[in-house]
Amino acid sequence: METLGSGENGTVSWRVWGHGAAVVSLQRAIRANRVSHAYLIAGAEGVGKRTLAQNFAQALCCPVDRPDPAIPCGVCRSCRRVDRGSHPDVQTVSLRTQAVAAEKPGSKNTSLTIDTVRSLRSSAALRPMEATRRVLIVDDAETLQGAAQEALLKTLEEPPPTVSIVLLANDAEALLPTIRSRCQAIELHPVGSAAIEAGLVGTGVDGGAARELAVLAAGRPGWAVRAAADPGVRQRQAEAVERAVAWIESGPYERLVTAVRTGDGFAKKRDEVFADLEAILGVWRDVMLVAGGVARHATHLPQMPAIEALAESTGLAEAAVALASTRRCLADLEANVRPRLALEGMVLAWPTMLQRG
Numbered sequence: 001m002e003t004l005g006s007g008e009n010g011t012v013s014w015r016v017w018g019h020g021a022a023v024v025s026l027q028r029a030i031r032a033n034r035v036s037h038a039y040l041i042a043g044a045e046g047v048g049k050r051t052l053a054q055n056f057a058q059a060l061c062c063p064v065d066r067p068d069p070a071i072p073c074g075v076c077r078s079c080r081r082v083d084r085g086s087h088p089d090v091q092t093v094s095l096r097t098q099a100v101a102a103e104k105p106g107s108k109n110t111s112l113t114i115d116t117v118r119s120l121r122s123s124a125a126l127r128p129m130e131a132t133r134r135v136l137i138v139d140d141a142e143t144l145q146g147a148a149q150e151a152l153l154k155t156l157e158e159p160p161p162t163v164s165i166v167l168l169a170n171d172a173e174a175l176l177p178t179i180r181s182r183c184q185a186i187e188l189h190p191v192g193s194a195a196i197e198a199g200l201v202g203t204g205v206d207g208g209a210a211r212e213l214a215v216l217a218a219g220r221p222g223w224a225v226r227a228a229a230d231p232g233v234r235q236r237q238a239e240a241v242e243r244a245v246a247w248i249e250s251g252p253y254e255r256l257v258t259a260v261r262t263g264d265g266f267a268k269k270r271d272e273v274f275a276d277l278e279a280i281l282g283v284w285r286d287v288m289l290v291a292g293g294v295a296r297h298a299t300h301l302p303q304m305p306a307i308e309a310l311a312e313s314t315g316l317a318e319a320a321v322a323l324a325s326t327r328r329c330l331a332d333l334e335a336n337v338r339p340r341l342a343l344e345g346m347v348l349a350w351p352t353m354l355q356r357g
Ligand SMILES: [Zn+2]
Pocket: 062, 063, 064, 072, 073, 074, 075, 076, 077, 078, 079
């Protein structure tokens, strides 16, 4: 098992749950001293992109003499500062850091701006202060707009020799092909519930709760960790699933009205809308599983009666179309397509339900 504890060769692995292939390839690059100037780590929110990037940065910066350079000591001042986000050679930009740095609070802050990319560019020009390399992490990279992407491309085209830029994106397709082609691509897939369960138990969550959260997490360790620490996360997810079921169950007109209302509120409630869409994805996934006769893999057990009814009135093929349209909507919103347009397109692709009652 690649989560926590010892690896095959007796070394302690990174604190990453699942993603064995990605960890192995990054560790191999560090050992061979062939670290790339740019990486693009892509995968769903909560799947483990930030954690992977952080472990990578820690291994690159840890100054402690150790048998395997790919395994950071985890306890020295450098390692602790990477954990806290305060290492001078490891810088992260994200929508959150951008909001903190913004001189105009209250602006929409739904995409990384060209100013943020420029600040990153000047940071890339600095020599490392303590480590032998600087690691610049660009979180929320899927929100970069045209001009900002062009600016980022310039930095990627002339990479300073002592810098690694790590782009984290929920959807790699939102980035220019020219950006993608300059990065080493690392795609993170949903993590198996066994690995999430083992990870949770390793952090002290008791067995029963760990098993339950691992299933609800639907492949996202980050969600499981947040839900274990804050019962409100689970509550909000349950409410999002209830809203998702109600939206799907409603008639064509109500669906459109909800799409318009949700689209108009997107700028103010971005995270909430994304959470709702993730919940809708989960519901359609469960509808597919039930329609396909593998209901035991479904995750939304409390909503099972509603999901079974949906499976009965749609069937596998139509549920698959609905799932794809919801995925496309998420990708469109991440790429800053007009929210109302993206959401309307999504609900129009959902199959019409037989009205119950
Ligand atoms: Zn260390």
